[in-house]
Amino acid sequence: xxxxxxxxxxxxxxxxxxxxxxxxxxxxxxxxxxxxxxxxxxxxxxxxxxxxxxxxxxxxxxxxxxxxxxxxxxxxxxxxxxxxxxxxxxxxxxxxxxxxxxxxxxxxxxxxxxxxxxxxxxxxxxxxxxxxxxxxxxxxxxxxxxxxxxxxxxxxxxxxxxxxxxxxxxxxxxxxxxxxxxxxxxxxxxxxxxxxxxxxxxxxxxxxxxxxxxxxxxxxxxxxxxxxxxxxxxxxxxxxxxxxxxxxxxxxxxxxxxxxxxxxxxxxxxxxxxxxxxxxxxxxxxxxxxxxxxxxxxxxxxxxxxxxxxxxxxxxx
Amino acid sequence: xxxxxxxxxxxxxxxxxxxxxxxxxxxxxxxxxxxxxxxxxxxxxxxxxxxxxxxxxxxxxxxxxxxxxxxxxxxxxxxxxxxxxxxxxxxxxxxxxxxxxxxxxxxxxxxxxxxxxxxxxxxxxxxxxxxxxxxxxxxxxxxxxxxxxxxxxxxxxxxxxxxxxxxxxxxxxxxxxxxxxxxxxxxxxxxxxxxxxxxxxxxxxxxxxxxxxxxxxxxxxxxxxxxxxxxxxxxxxxxxxxxxxxxxxxxxxxxxxxxxxxxxxxxxxxxxxxxxx
Numbered sequence: 296x297x298x299x300x301x302x303x304x305x306x307x308x309x310x311x312x313x314x315x316x317x318x319x320x321x322x323x324x325x326x327x328x329x330x331x332x333x334x335x336x337x338x339x340x341x342x343x344x345x346x347x348x349x350x351x352x353x354x355x356x357x358x359x360x361x362x363x364x365x366x367x368x369x370x371x372x373x374x375x376x377x378x379x380x381x382x383x384x385x386x387x388x389x390x391x392x393x394x395x396x397x398x399x400x401x402x403x404x405x406x407x408x409x410x411x412x413x414x415x416x417x418x419x420x421x422x423x424x425x426x427x428x429x430x431x432x433x434x435x436x437x438x439x440x441x442x443x444x445x446x447x448x449x450x451x452x453x454x455x456x457x458x459x460x461x462x463x464x465x466x467x468x469x470x471x472x473x474x475x476x477x478x479x480x481x482x483x484x485x486x487x488x489x490x491x492x493x494x495x496x497x498x499x500x501x502x503x504x505x506x507x508x509x510x511x512x513x514x515x516x517x518x519x520x521x522x523x524x525x526x527x528x529x530x531x532x533x534x535x536x537x538x539x540x541x542x543x544x545x546x547x548x549x550x551x552x553x554x555x556x557x558x559x560x561x562x563x564x565x566x567x568x569x570x571x572x573x574x575x576x577x578x579x580x581x582x583x584x585x586x587x588x589x590x591x592x593x594x595x596x597x598x599x600x601x602x603x604x605x606x607x608x609x610x611x612x
Numbered sequence: 613x614x615x616x617x618x619x620x621x622x623x624x625x626x627x628x629x630x631x632x633x634x635x636x637x638x639x640x641x642x643x644x645x646x647x648x649x650x651x652x653x654x655x656x657x658x659x660x661x662x663x664x665x666x667x668x669x670x671x672x673x674x675x676x677x678x679x680x681x682x683x684x685x686x687x688x689x690x691x692x693x694x695x696x697x698x699x700x701x702x703x704x705x706x707x708x709x710x711x712x713x714x715x716x717x718x719x720x721x722x723x724x725x726x727x728x729x730x731x732x733x734x735x736x737x738x739x740x741x742x743x744x745x746x747x748x749x750x751x752x753x754x755x756x757x758x759x760x761x762x763x764x765x766x767x768x769x770x771x772x773x774x775x776x777x778x779x780x781x782x783x784x785x786x787x788x789x790x791x792x793x794x795x796x797x798x799x800x801x802x803x804x805x806x807x808x809x810x811x812x813x814x815x816x817x818x819x820x821x822x823x824x825x826x827x828x829x830x831x832x833x834x835x836x837x838x839x840x841x842x843x844x845x846x847x848x849x850x851x852x853x854x855x856x857x858x859x860x861x862x863x864x865x866x867x868x869x870x871x872x873x874x875x876x877x878x879x880x881x882x883x884x885x886x887x888x889x
Contacts, residue, residue: 546767
């Protein structure tokens with residue numbers, strides 16, 4: 296019935312305008328039709344892409360670099376790989392020779408670490424700290440009741456500690472890690488997340504050998520400082536016999552901590568995780584030891600989020 | 613006085629907006645109340661002669677009210693600043709309330725003492741360290757967490773660590789610890805080169821090579837052939853994959869055609885196993 300009506304209308308339209316056809320009436324498409332069209336388009340796109348890739352491969356051209364957040368990273372003038380100017384490189388090396396960690400890298404002192412908590416630490420924090428204490432060589436931990444961080448720092452300097460770690464907590468889980476290098480700073484505050492403590496089995500396997508440290512992807516000048524800071528918590532002379540490796544891997548400004556035992560098998564490394572694992576995210580770097588009132592910040596994100604987090608592809612470490 | 617009795621009669625029996633009824637007692641919310649209780653003697657409304665001590669911005673004042681002042685509500689309370697010196701202030705209180713009823717005097721002194729203690733504590737707390745609470749915006753927290761998850765996937769941690777370790781091994785960071793396997797690796801490579809011209813090798817030569825290989829340790833030979841191995845799956849595959857001593861000898865041995873055929877078979881097997889995993 297409908298078809299016949301349409302046909303009649305069409306013929307009428309033709310008659311009225313002679314032989315010229317009227318443009319087709321723009322009917323609203325159904326959702327289904329739209330979806331179908333879209334699917335078709337996407338499929339075609341995919342096909343084209345594959346064809347292009349194939350033609351490239353046939354020509355013998357090298358594969359294109361995939362577009363990831365890392366490869367599209369906004370260029371930063373302090374990324375060390377990009378520095379070509381020899382003067383700048385020399386300057387950076389001079390800087391590194393004179394910073395607070397240079398004496399560690401010259402192996403002039405053995406690091407001694409003190410771990411404390413917030414006022415009344417909950418069990419997860421204490422367990423986490425206990426495990427850190429076992430992992431980090433030459434480390435001791437104390438509960439601080441109402442003592443301020445400043446006085447703890449002063450005491451620690453007197454007792455020849457070289458680093459202080461303060462674990463902060465909120466909502467019954469550890470959520471912050473303050474790392475103070477002694478005696479002259481700097482101080483870094485990290486957001487701590489995804490803390491997974493090691494289980495009993497893993498802790499049994501733990502040996503007292505000094506671990507080696509891997510610092511991955513700390514590319515910018517700031518990243519280098521942070522990497523050196525984290526690295527200098529551990530002893531500079533790893534005991535390879537223990538086959539323990541500790542990794543700080545920076546990816547998109549998140550620093551992933553992992554602790555493994557490894558074994559070389561057939562020229563490849565086999566890993567077994569020892570735990571704990573956690574993630575750090577840098578919040579601020581302060582010159583000198585901890586001072587929340589009149590401390591001078593080298594870098595901070597507090598109150599500057601809108602200026603600093605302009606795109607997703609901007610990273611600082 | 614009559615007026616006072618009238619007021620108290622109303623407050624007690626009907627309604628007072630300052631009155632708070634608790635299970636055990638009645639309390640008073642009026643700022644000028646000396647004790648905080650709702651009773652005849654402590655009521656600042658139903659007493660025309662009344663005195664109290666109050667704190668304003670860290671300074672203590674004595675407030676006095678007399679019957680003569682009741683005509684002027686604005687000037688009803690006489691406000692006297694008390695000295696910051698405790699003893700002087702007590703002396704001041706004694707002087708001001710010289711002929712006043714004893715209970716008001718003593719209660720004023722008690723209140724003064726308590727307020728001074730409170731002020732001292734407040735100042736101490738303010739000077740000491742304080743916790744600063746930072747609001748966490750839920751949306752931002754969620755975003756940070758999500759990005760962390762994605763970064764973790766992008767990081768491919770195990771691969772990165774393995775790569776770094778192998779780099780270190782190649783650089784010779786570990787010194788003599790893994791030296792022997794490297795030699796074995798070289799030997800194995802050399803052996804493979806020779807494999808290409810299998811048929812030309814005489815049996816005498818074979819014996820020489822065999823001797824060489826027998827000298828080596830077993831674990832070293834694990835380096836012989838692992839080009840097919842994907843590092844991601846290595847850990848899972850590992851156990852099945854460590855070839856026995858005999859197999860290894862066969863793998864690295866350039867020998868007769870029968871042996872090589874066996875080797876080929878084994879290689880194929882290895883590949884299939886891997887794919888199944």
